[in-house]
Amino acid sequence: MIELRDLTKTFQTEGGPVRVLKGISLTVQKSEVFGVIGRSGAGKSTLVRCINLLERPTSGQVIVAGQEITALRGRALRQARHSIGMIFQHFNLLSSRTALENVALALELAGRSRRAARAAAAPLLELVGLADKRGRYPAELSGGEKQRVGIARALASEPAVLLCDEATSALDPETTQSILALLRDINRKLGLTVVLITHEMQVIKEICDRVAVLEHGEIAEMGPVFDVFTAPTAEVTRRFVRDLVDRELPANLVARLNARPELGGNPVLRIVFRGPSAHSPVVAEVVRQFGILLNILQATVDYIQGAPYGNVIVEAIGGEQDVARAIDFIRGKDLKVEVLGHVAGDARAVA
Numbered sequence: 001m002i003e004l005r006d007l008t009k010t011f012q013t014e015g016g017p018v019r020v021l022k023g024i025s026l027t028v029q030k031s032e033v034f035g036v037i038g039r040s041g042a043g044k045s046t047l048v049r050c051i052n053l054l055e056r057p058t059s060g061q062v063i064v065a066g067q068e069i070t071a072l073r074g075r076a077l078r079q080a081r082h083s084i085g086m087i088f089q090h091f092n093l094l095s096s097r098t099a100l101e102n103v104a105l106a107l108e109l110a111g112r113s114r115r116a117a118r119a120a121a122a123p124l125l126e127l128v129g130l131a132d133k134r135g136r137y138p139a140e141l142s143g144g145e146k147q148r149v150g151i152a153r154a155l156a157s158e159p160a161v162l163l164c165d166e167a168t169s170a171l172d173p174e175t176t177q178s179i180l181a182l183l184r185d186i187n188r189k190l191g192l193t194v195v196l197i198t199h200e201m202q203v204i205k206e207i208c209d210r211v212a213v214l215e216h217g218e219i220a221e222m223g224p225v226f227d228v229f230t231a232p233t234a235e236v237t238r239r240f241v242r243d244l245v246d247r248e249l250p251a252n253l254v255a256r257l258n259a260r261p262e263l264g265g266n267p268v269l270r271i272v273f274r275g276p277s278a279h280s281p282v283v284a285e286v287v288r289q290f291g292i293l294l295n296i297l298q299a300t301v302d303y304i305q306g307a308p309y310g311n312v313i314v315e316a317i318g319g320e321q322d323v324a325r326a327i328d329f330i331r332g333k334d335l336k337v338e339v340l341g342h343v344a345g346d347a348r349a350v351a
Contacts, residue, residue: 001161001193002028002051007060009046020046021057022217033187033194035204035225037240038214047214048163048197052084053077065160082110085154089166091146093138099125099149100134106156124152128182144175151182155190162186164196168203180207201240205229205304213237226305230274244302249313249340253297257341265342266315267323268297272336273310280333283312290326292318315343 009021020043028034038044049055051062053069062069065083072080093102100121107117125134128148138146147167154162164183168176184207187194196208204211204225212222213236220234232238242248249257257268271282278301283294298313316323330337 001030001032001065002034002195003061003063004047004051005061005063007047007050007062008058009043009050009055010058020217021050024060024217024219026212026219026222028193028195030193031187031191032210033184033196033208035196035198035208035211036214037198037201037204037211039199039236042214043217044197044199044214045165048165048195051161051163051195052081052086054086082157083159084161084163085157085159086163086165087147087150087154087167089169091138091143091150091170093146093149093153095138098135098137099130099141099145099152102138102149103152103156106153110157121152121156124155125149127155127186128152142175143171144178147171147175147179148182151179151186155186159192161193161195164194166197166199168198168200176203177206183207201229201244205244209305213240224305226307226309229304230272230309249298253343256343258343265344266317267342268340269314269316269327270336270338270340271310271312271314271330272338273301273308273312274336277334278308278310280335282330282333282335283314286326286329289329290318290322292316292322292326313340 004024004026007021007024008019011018011020024047036044036047046055050057051064053062057070060070064080067080069077069080094105097105100118103121103124104114104117107120108114112120122131122134125131128151130145130148130152133141133145141149168179171179180203183194183196186192196203198204208225210223211225211228213220213228213234215234215236221228221232221237228237229241229244232241253268258265273280286292287294295315295317296312297315299310301308301310303309316326327337
């Protein structure tokens with residue numbers, strides 16, 4: 001549905017040219033929810049604005065539904081934009097128009113009569129759950145309700161693509177969840193292709209199928225959300241996902257960890273359960289088969305794209321050879337095992 005080929009964007013500033021995008025190439029499939037994440041200044045908002053040419057790229061191609069948008073200008077470009085809806089962080093509603101009139105405005109600008117535009121806007125407000133707020137002005141709506149109006153307005157032209165530029169950044173966590181659920185519902189009902197720009201990894205985790213991680217105007221990493229979350233390769237990605245899926249060790253445990261085993265010291269292991277292997281009762285099997293104890297110091301289990309992902313920190317108490325055999329056994333179950341260090345004595349005090 002969307003293809004970006006070697007996209008670059010350079011802004012001219014008083015201090016000289018600044019390259020914001022540096023050869024971005026990616027493909028978004030039809031009906032996919034594709035996330036783009038990056039820190040402030042990474043170029044993500046510029047990228048999404050280049051897709052509908054609110055910002056014209058310095059070089060490269062933007063192809064939407066088989067049509068090269070970057071080759072169009074004037075009326076032809078305006079016509080092509082009808083297939084690309086967009087919602088914004090700060091809603092951009094007209095304060096003098098009601099919810100219904102804000103949605104109808106997009107249709108009026110496209111040439112429909114005022115009556116026809118309002119008739120077409122009403123079902124869209126119902127779709128986003130605001131049928132009872134059609135006569136309210138923006139000042140009378142909550143932040144989540146304003147964003148729902150923005151979504152309805154973006155859908156008015158029956159687009160094939162919906163661009164979301166930090167659409168939940170101005171909302172509280174509970175409202176963010178409701179807006180993400182609405183976007184996913186619309187994606188499934190209408191088969192809409194969604195490109196979602198955010199700086200929040202939790203948003204990517206909740207709704208996206210694939211994600212591209214931007215850093216300094218370049219793609220640092222890209223792939224299915226489950227793979228990127230559970231096996232990140234770029235340092236910027238690891239920083240993004242660390243708080244969500246790889247909790248930091250307790251400070252008092254870190255203070256006791258030694259890189260080398262001390263006399264009588266026990267290894268501390270991180271066992272990562274990923275995908276189908278997450279259902280395996282490995283801890284129980286290890287205790288039974290190898291006669292060692294696994295003292296659980298920390299454990300988290302989450303679901304990403306419907307697939308389980310677990311992260312368990314244990315102190316392995318037993319003979320050195322038995323522990324080594326147990327580690328080999330766990331790895332044979334297609335699980336990841338990492339020796340974080342060793343602690344002298346019983347680490348249960350830090351659990």
